Amino acid sequence: MNSATPGVPQVPLLDDDTLAFGEEDNAGKQFIHPYIVFFHLVFRCSAIVVYILCGWFSDSFIASFVLVILLLSADFWSVKNITGRLLVGLRWWNYVDDDGKSHWVFESKQNRVNRNESRLFWLGLILCPLVWSGFFLMCLFTLKFKWMLLVLIALTLSGANLYGYIKCKFGAKENLQSATTDFVRKQILQNATSFMFAQPSPPNAAGGNNTGVV
Secondary structure (H helix, E strand, O other), rough: OOOOOOHHHHOOOOEEEEEEEOOHHHOOOOOOOOOHHHHHHHHHHHHHHHHHHHHHHOOOOOHHHHHHHHHHHHHHHHHHHHHHHHHEEEEEEEOOOOOOOOOEEEEEEOOOHHHHHHHHHHHHHHHHHHHHHHHHHHHHHOOOHHHHHHHHHHHHHHHHHHHHHHHHHHHHEEEEEEHHHHHHHHHHHHHHHHHHHOOHHHHHHOOOOOOOOO
């Protein structure tokens, strides 16, 4: 027996594949943020290319060092503040409270992520530290210690972003639960302390029991 009301159209239930409001125009696009994807890859790939080819075009170590550092710094800033937030909905940052204590925050936004952009984001984020690790081993075995310093800086900057976004991807909920647990524990301890050390109320100034009988 058909339980549908005659004359009333049937609407399918919403599922996880339903497009969010305002994203209908992006449904058939391979890349929603093509320029952001470009800048996510161009700085880190340029730093690697310049590191490999700098000896062919210049004999100045200082000039090559400064150019690679500038590219690495631009990559670190853009990946940390722009590309991670727009391409995969992740963000990590740090702040100092009024007591001077440093806090690290790892955020994960539950929104629809373009698969192609997500793949390229994680591909660039993981492969570049691996490439710099290979350069580090080459510098170590060939005893090129001045270049090793540059490679260590590259590993530090690229590795920091990799660690931060992995923490956002897999540890944001755990951090949220941990912060909630710490807050509840602190509130319980504060209430228990105030209850145990509460001052007794002063006696009635008139003396005796106030029973309401004259």
